[in-house]
Amino acid sequence: MKKIILTGDRPTGNLHLGHYVGSLKNRVKLQDEGEFDEMYVFIADTQALTDNFNNPKKVRDSVLGVVLDYLSVGLDPSKVTIFIQSMISALPELTMYYMNLVTLARLERNPTVKSEIKQKEFGSSIPVGFLNYPISQTADITAFDATIVPVGDDQLPMLEQAREIVRSFNNIYGETLVEPKAMIPDNEVCRRLPGTDGKAKMSKSLGNCIYLKDDSETVKKKVMSMYTDPNHLRVEDPGNTKDNPVFIYLEALSTDEHFKKYLPEYKNLDELKSHYEKGGLGDVKVKRFLYDVIEDTLRPIREKRKYYEENVDLVYNILKEGSKKANEKANSTLKRVKKAMLIDYFD
Ligand code: ATP
Numbered sequence: 001m002k003k004i005i006l007t008g009d010r011p012t013g014n015l016h017l018g019h020y021v022g023s024l025k026n027r028v029k030l031q032d033e034g035e036f037d038e039m040y041v042f043i044a045d046t047q048a049l050t051d052n053f054n055n056p057k058k059v060r061d062s063v064l065g066v067v068l069d070y071l072s073v074g075l076d077p078s079k080v081t082i083f084i085q086s087m088i089s090a091l092p093e094l095t096m097y098y099m100n101l102v103t104l105a106r107l108e109r110n111p112t113v114k115s116e117i118k119q120k121e122f123g124s125s126i127p128v129g130f131l132n133y134p135i136s137q138t139a140d141i142t143a144f145d146a147t148i149v150p151v152g153d154d155q156l157p158m159l160e161q162a163r164e165i166v167r168s169f170n171n172i173y174g175e176t177l178v179e180p181k182a183m184i185p186d187n188e189v190c191r192r193l194p195g196t197d198g199k200a201k202m203s204k205s206l207g208n209c210i211y212l213k214d215d216s217e218t219v220k221k222k223v224m225s226m227y228t229d230p231n232h233l234r235v236e237d238p239g240n241t242k243d244n245p246v247f248i249y250l251e252a253l254s255t256d257e258h259f260k261k262y263l264p265e266y267k268n269l270d271e272l273k274s275h276y277e278k279g280g281l282g283d284v285k286v287k288r289f290l291y292d293v294i295e296d297t298l299r300p301i302r303e304k305r306k307y308y309e310e311n312v313d314l315v316y317n318i319l320k321e322g323s324k325k326a327n328e329k330a331n332s333t334l335k336r337v338k339k340a341m342l343i344d345y346f347d
């Protein structure tokens with residue numbers, strides 16, 4: 001079986017450190033290892049419109065920002081097909097056919113959808129398109145015969161839904177679709193990075209993000225005002241590192257090299273943590289270190305970004321070419337699907 005990798009992001013704002021550790025880093029690693037047959041990364045504008053339908057400008061304006069984020073973290077358009085979801089007309093068509101295979105109750109039970117409905121305060125006025133997005137995500141995945149989907153853990157229920165649809169489709173219409181697998185980061189803290197405010201997830205919609213495009217000053221301000229252990233009032237107080245986003249970010253990003261470079265009095269994160277837990281280590285010192293670590297991470301990303309920002313024509317061309325290629329692939333899957341469903345009248 002071919003190894004086909006696919007992931008996407010919603011153009012609802014710029015990408016942040018949560019995306020970086022939860023998904024982008026894995027994608028670049030997979031790309032550079034080169035052990036795959038095809039790799040696709042797409043901008044999910046159709047999906048973004050399901051809960052931003054009344055703000056098309058936000059979605060439109062975010063598309064370029066997300067591609068710039070992709071290119072600046074090192075996704076390489078000569079290896080990866082980058083495309084825009086709404087340019088692929090086979091996707092809504094596949095969605096339509098898959099909708100028959102899913103019940104309303106099943107969609108309402110999806111834990112990610114459930115918590116998003118709450119967060120977005122839809123109440124009882126849930127747009128059909130929004131509730132339907134796990135099905136449309138299944139169309140995205142299956143249209144490209146994706147076998148591996150690198151995502152954060154909020155996407156696991158979506159992958160489960162996709163696998164159910166694939167099984168059900170193949171049962172009824174014969175072996176046609178490929179079952180995908182989620183790929184989540186090995187490092188547990190990277191699967192759902194918390195926000196700078198300590199909330200469970202760094203998320204564009206919650207405004208608690210450090211963005212990949214943030215400049216040094218902005219990063220410093222955000223880090224220095226981050227939520228930490230609220231009971232760690234004086235330096236000598238014992239502190240909690242477990243639910244403390246400052247330590248969680250260090251867990252996600254810092255290496256022993258960073259300690260050698262910026263904080264040589266500690267060998268590694270374990271030593272720093274146990275000092276904090278014992279008491280006698282102030283938040284400011286830890287935050288300064290975190291700032292240095294984030295800066296080391298973002299510096300090369302900012303440099304690449306600058307190049308592409310100065311060559312926007314090149315970026316649009318990458319999207320145009322990618323969308324063309326993606327269309328060919330998705331259309332051939334659609335053909336297969338229609339044949340299996342006996343709606344291929346004139347072929
Ligand atoms: P929105 O608030 O608009 O839903 P988002 O910040 O949740 O935006 P998405 O575009 O929905 O971002 O997510 C894109 C990918 O990034 C998904 O695979 C998701 O699992 C991953 N991801 C998003 N936020 C985090 C996070 N805080 N930690 C780890 N992975 C994340």
Ligand code: MG
Nearest residue numbers: 010154203204
């Ligand atoms: Mg999301």
